[in-house]
Amino acid sequence: MVFKKITAADIAFFQSIEGMKAVLTDNESLESCASDETEDLHYMPEVVVQAQTVAAISRLMAYCNEQLIPVTPRGAGTGLSGGALPVYGGVVLDMKAFDKIIHLDKRNLQVTTEPGVITQVLQDYVKEAGLFYPPDPASKGSCFIGGNVAENSGGPRAVKYGVVKDYVLNLEVVLPDGEVVWTGANVLKNATGYNLTQLMVGSEGTLGIITKIVLRLIPAVRHDVLMLVPFRQAVQACEAVNAIFMAGYTPSAMEFMERDALEWSMRYTQATGISLPDDIEAHLLIEVDGNDKDALYNDMEAIAAVVQHYDIGDVLFADTHEQKQMLWTLRRKVGEAVKSNSIYKEEDTVVPRAELPELLRIIKQLGREYGFQSVCYGHAGDGNLHVNIVKGSMSDEDWNTKLTEGIRKLFAEVVRLGGTLSGEHGIGLVQKDYMDIAFSNRQLQIMRSIKQVFDPIGILNPGKVFAD
């Protein structure tokens, strides 16, 4: 695909579109859309546009589709797979002006929102009405709900409440040729035609521009209890995860952190009030929630009894709001802490839950074999382990060649264990060359053909999901 370079005439056209808030070509604006939170990647767009109406996006898309100009939609730029990076230049469609929560339908426990609303803002808004939108990616204070839908994000609560796809009822989408369609209906059950809604969720901005999102909500949950359990052997922490589920409990969070993850985060956040004895290899952060306080404490005690069977240190029960906040901040900041420490690559591996101990063993083994250090943490309750590979003292050559081989080996093992490449970050740019490990040619061909159904010319977020 040879895309057209943007000309002054194109810019003039963009400026002429009614409802176009900004058409930016200054260096600062371009720079601000040249990277996201993925490694140290950098791709300059030719122009950044901010639309404020669906009609404006529709006209923009129709024009770019005709002119062979690539369009990369962008939310808050917090993605971890490079999905928002304009690898072929062209237009970055910045969605930040789509920042309105359109309608909270309390009667039906639904909210209709624009995609440029910060996830935390949306959560707080519905909470005011006694309602709950559970998915909570670590970046919830800065990421957009639209990006969450595009990537099918998860977060700690997914273990009990599911991921974004479990809450999306209906989407308004601008197709690459400018037509506007809804993907479904605002209903809890739907057996009417193919599930275009679920096809759009997690499609990483490659099938259409999401302009409205209808989410189902649930009644707010009143109480939660949190505990941090230190394990002397990391593999036992993974084993305990499964034992808790087998005992019949479904915590609202079940987070695993290797020693390094917690230590780096403690340093990064300058946390106090937590001790980290030398003999501790990993921690589980376990939360239970519900409406009956007594029942919660019973559950927490029963879970504590389960973990007592392992070689653990002193369990920390977080009683106060401040303590809970502190523990959650430590967990949420691990990613940033690792990033601040070294150049790194993050793999978002996911396996059937019970395979976690084996996965962790394999990661460390591969690290020894290919010479990399890894910091592992993530949503153990879902079998979703983030593997942060830090460059440290690795040579540039090893980093770019030998390591790639090691990552391929890692993904092959993940697939062998019944898992796949990404649990919640998406494939985007940085994992697309590994897709052949998880999928056969025929599977990939089906996905590519679906892409063609929506985007026959291929102008929408090109260079993502599929290997070139």
Added chain:
Amino acid sequence: MVFKKITAADIAFFQSIEGMKAVLTDNESLESCASDETEDLHYMPEVVVQAQTVAAISRLMAYCNEQLIPVTPRGAGTGLSGGALPVYGGVVLDMKAFDKIIHLDKRNLQVTTEPGVITQVLQDYVKEAGLFYPPDPASKGSCFIGGNVAENSGGPRAVKYGVVKDYVLNLEVVLPDGEVVWTGANVLKNATGYNLTQLMVGSEGTLGIITKIVLRLIPAVRHDVLMLVPFRQAVQACEAVNAIFMAGYTPSAMEFMERDALEWSMRYTQATGISLPDDIEAHLLIEVDGNDKDALYNDMEAIAAVVQHYDIGDVLFADTHEQKQMLWTLRRKVGEAVKSNSIYKEEDTVVPRAELPELLRIIKQLGREYGFQSVCYGHAGDGNLHVNIVKGSMSDEDWNTKLTEGIRKLFAEVVRLGGTLSGEHGIGLVQKDYMDIAFSNRQLQIMRSIKQVFDPIGILNPGKVFAD
């Protein structure tokens, strides 16, 4: 599309396929696959085949694809939208020999099953291991899990536990050209490529033949409590549904039955022990479940307090297993009871929950306008109302012409309320001519193009979902 008529040579080929258990052309076998549970429809296949291996299905499909022979997959034949009817003749692929539960993975709370397992059998099997597969269509004692996946079935428990799509992790599928693919991975979270699994769920056997199903399970729930609440005004029963959710409770079932529905089912099942005073217009059957018995009774009392605000009769609390069974049988048999009473058409309307009272009002108004009697019941907690339109004394002409107009009007109103055509029965044959009410041309064109990606020649379950 002009399909080829099946010849003796085709039959001989089918017989030659290794792993083909039966190739049937006798009248009784053809008759047994000529109808399902949809109205009084009847379409004869030319041959019925029963395969017992994936490889046999693969060879069958490759051959039929090349020879332009239509193939209609069939589960237990309990469908309510005619999805399993061979409207173009050809081959019915009877999946009943795919009746093995392949692997219960207790460590990961997953089960891998073939599609020809009866849903109830699967539920009982996992229950033995302390696990729970919630979706429970009314026909669960006879329907196949494969059909449930194909139609994205629901059932009473969907209101708390979700529908089939919420439990399917991965599917093995034979494509129309005979290739075998898996749609995803056996993981709880997946952001790896387009969601082919969710595209396949609810595609009504038009995209591929499902040969293996991986389902997630949850820990078994220990207790439930059931009550039947009679309402003097049907519209108030619908209003109460919403009030219960707004009060913060999520029952594990919330079923609505119009007076006629219960009365016909009582007669049909020869139920005793239930009184139905003359002034009662409708009932809600409400179940709550959980692991803490005391908490359950508290919830049930709180819900009882909510419904007391309406004009209700004496609430029946079902204490014993027998009473619960009796009430559930009454609910589950409504469909059969209506069917035994008259020729009927069933519409599977679904709207945002709070719109139920308005929907019910509209249905009765349209009945008066178009001269039809309706018996309404269904999953009120999901906004999913089954509208059984009984022929009664209606003339054949009115039944076939005027009624169709009335149904179009009904669906238009459903869509106006934010709803859609089918909540859990699928579109199949009988609703396909109404698809233009719910979808624009562009939406339908996208769906048709997706069909072409999977089935370019169009041999798989032709004549379904899309208008001719």
